[in-house]
Amino acid sequence: MIETDVIVVGSGPAGSSAAKHAALGGAKVILMDKKSEIGSPKRCAEDVPVKGLEKLGIELSPLWIAKIIWGIRIQTPDGTDLWLPKDQTNPSEADCVLERKVFDKHMAMDAARAGAEIRIKTLVTCIEKIENGFIVETESMGKKQDFKCKILVAADGVEGHVARWAGLRPAAKAKEMGSCVQYEMCNVEFEKQGFIEFYFGSCAPGGYAWIFPKGDDIANVGLGLFSHKAEKTAKEYLDDFVAKSPYLKNAQAVELNVGGDPAGGMIEKIYDDNIMVVGDAAGQVNPLTGEGIVPGMIGGKCAGQVAAQAIKEDCSKKFLKFYDKMVREELSYDNEAYKKVQEYVYSLSDGELDEIGHALEGESFDEASSAEVVKKLIEISPKASRYLGKLV
Incomplete structure (x- = not known):
């Protein structure tokens, strides 16, 4: 039995972010992933806003930027x-x-440099809740190994096995x-x-x-x-x-x-005693665009910071609720607003979309963003104004 403070399951950007910030806070962290190569295969269109990376304190690198x-x-x-x-x-x-295959490795390396231990080709097969944490059963290259942790961070993507095993709802219906x-x-x-x-x-x-x-x-x-x-x-x-x-x-x-x-927004319950859920597993995705890299990393950062403090104080859901509060303050308004826009835009017929395109064709935009397009849409369309007017 290997004992540690925090285990993060899943080494995508959200999981690596959680591991990094938990380690920076002084926790003993193990980041594990079932894949033999972090970042591969990619399941992403790979676009991110620079200001989102800057918000996370991530310096741009030509090693993982394919195109500005x-x-x-x-x-x-x-x-x-x-x-x-x-x-x-x-x-x-x-x-x-x-280049997600390079970016994800870079983020995992950041976690390692912060002090996290990385275990690749390590499949989590089962988790067991115990009084003061979790037992995590794994298999790697035919060898079984059990781990014990005080806090488990589920960052295993849309499949969300870990959260489901812990009794939390999956990320999306x-x-x-x-x-x-x-x-x-x-x-x-x-x-x-x-x-x-x-x-x-x-x-x-x-x-x-x-x-x-x-x-x-x-x-x-x-x-x-x-x-x-x-x-x-x-x-x-x-x-x-x-x-x-x-x-x-x-x-x-x-x-x-x-x-x-x-694309349904953040799940209702993203924490419980000794566990937090981050990234796609928690539905931390922009419902309109489907972009989840920056929202997931913000979720991971919040979870990692709370985990590091919880190890020193209290790992129960009474303390971990601060993660829920932090991440919803960061993401919830955008999630709720963009969910409303998603429901509206994706209900439009081809003809209605063409009419909107014609109306907006000669408009000038203050900035190139989905928020600016929505703002202009509300200005020129009475239907959009009725449905989305409260968002601006």
């Missing part, structure tokens, strides 16, 4: 384009498309779980360089398709949708999108990624 993004393109079903350029004089306004599929492609053509592109309407029912550049002719091309709104599989919709796009006529896929996206 200086604008957003939004296209409606009839081909109407909205081009939203970003202020290139302010680096904090940019986005960056990551079936109707709230987006189905996502993506190709990484070369020979992609761009109308403008340095823009991430979003395509709305029946090409991806209840979601959107995307083209996120990673190089001069390289891009992540994918889509996410809600299966209950769709008539085909996500991959069939993606293949149709690729076949119809003039920018992808010569493109070739070099990688296929699939996965779920918990």
